Amino acid sequence: MNQQFEQQLQSSWQERQDYAERMQPIIGNLYRNHAVEITVYGRTLLNASAIDVIKAHRSVRLFEGEKLKLRESWPVLEAISQMKLSPCEVDIGKLAFAFHYGAAKDQTDLVAYLRSVLVDVVDQNDSQEPKDVVLYGFGRIGRLLARLMIERQGKANKLRLRAIVVRGGREGDLEKRASLLRRDSVHGPFNGSITVDTERNAIKANGSYIQVIYANHPSEVDYTQYGINNAIVVDNTGMWRDEEGLSQHLKAKGAAKVLLTAPGKGAIKNIVHGVNHRDIVDSDIILSAASCTTNAITPVLKAIDEAYGIENGHVETVHSFTNDQHLIDNYHKADRRGRAAPLNMVITETGAAKAVAKAYPQLEGKLTGNAIRVPTPNVSMAILNLNLKVELDKETINQFLQQTSLFSKLLHQIDYTASKEIVSTDLVGARAAAIVDSQATIVAGNRATLYVWYDNEFGYSCQVMRVVRDMAGVSIPCIPL
Incomplete structure (x- = not known):
């Protein structure tokens, strides 16, 4: 019995690996030659290893409660590869799940279903110049x-x-x-x-x-x-x-x-992609991508404010040290920043709380903020202490944020984790502007405390690139939301 189980386990793994390896060249070709990026529940498969492709599929169960098998998403990818698409981002995970288990499960013609979902990009010419x-x-x-x-x-x-x-x-x-x-x-x-x-x-x-x-x-x-x-x-x-x-x-x-x-000064527009990037117009020749912390907290604050209303709040950032600090004690014009960054927690200021209003004016004057620099080289955290206009519970707000991270226009900005073991180094290379740590969420009546991780280097750089894309007039629709 044990030997039979082991053989089945090995066979199952081999099947997944085979499908993942068959997917890789198609994923690469779609992007290199057609600017079509393939994802699975928001996770890009571009340049992904076979193991990364398998892990992306396994993550679907965390959100849907059902497995998504690679043999179920493979026909979706194969069919898409035969279509003429204009530049876009296609989530084969969501499309496959909907076809097998969701809203489209009663449909029998996969190609017809895909063409109906991809109607805005299928058989379209690519007129965008590099x-x-x-x-x-x-x-x-x-x-x-x-x-x-x-x-x-x-x-x-x-x-x-x-x-x-x-x-x-x-x-x-x-x-x-x-x-x-x-x-x-x-x-x-x-x-x-x-x-x-x-x-x-x-x-x-x-x-x-x-x-x-x-x-x-x-x-x-x-x-x-x-x-x-x-x-x-x-x-x-x-x-x-x-x-x-x-x-x-x-x-x-x-x-x-x-x-x-x-952060830009004066009248320069501070853009947090996902929040106010639609304010970019062709005549804008100087823009700011704001700060890493502003990019991390503003999307989450916008989502919460639109859903529940924020009366006021305080933002405390626990931020990795930066080049602005010294390795050993030395003179610095700012208070405390002259003390050795690898050895100390350093209380300092952050303008991120006030800067939120430049991208999302609805929170003008409602937030205070402060920062603590800590002896880590990358990945930071923002603690959002919020007084809401309604009372709710932890499960409700976490479920809302999870759905926001998967099925809203903020899916590239907000990610979500339910891990009880995650720590800062696990999030090096995270592409989202913010990762909500659901296990740390605290709710008492109308008071909510959210813990939001962010890779203050890589995650922020991904946000910058999204602004560059908009400045260039490059339109990349995400299908489906």
């Missing part, structure tokens, strides 16, 4: 943005990383820049091949040719001499945060628009 992107600065966020763009390299790719601009130019600088892209102490090795072209000052990565431009000021750069035109310049240096400073980028030939990866 857009040049330049990274001004190549620090923590800059290198992650580079990874995100390079992983989507292909002839159908709509955002092309053409250049990075950095100071320096000393001997060996190019090799060091490439090495930092190749290896990362937090996010691990680069997934692919990187070589250096010293003669042309360029980095070649997975088929991308990235010009490295040395300049101390935007006015020194002429992008057109490198064949770069109408580019979106992503400033991740933080040197300039107002319109006057950032407009210097627009004086460089070949630059058309600027995105700041930090």
